[in-house]
Amino acid sequence: MKRQYIQIEGQSALVKDISSGAVLNVNNESINKARSRKIREAEKEKELAELKNDVSEIKQMLSALTKKMVDQNG
Numbered sequence: 001m002k003r004q005y006i007q008i009e010g011q012s013a014l015v016k017d018i019s020s021g022a023v024l025n026v027n028n029e030s031i032n033k034a035r036s037r038k039i040r041e042a043e044k045e046k047e048l049a050e051l052k053n054d055v056s057e058i059k060q061m062l063s064a065l066t067k068k069m070v071d072q073n074g
Contacts, residue, residue, distance in 0.1 A: 004017075005018065012027075
């Protein structure tokens with residue numbers, strides 16, 4: 001079954017799917033930009049999580065080192 005769309009008035013990049021009523025963006029450039037932005041945001045979130053983990057590990061190591069020094073020096 002072929003989808004049928006109608007142009008949304010005043011919006012050259014948007015069409016409406018007659019069967020589902022969904023509004024679709026048919027501007028490939030804006031779609032690709034949105035996908036790229038989403039990928040960049042996911043990469044930033046991943047990098048932030050890794051940095052938080054690294055800082056947590058450094059804090060644990062520093063705490064263990066400090067405790068060890070205190071124990072040795074009484």
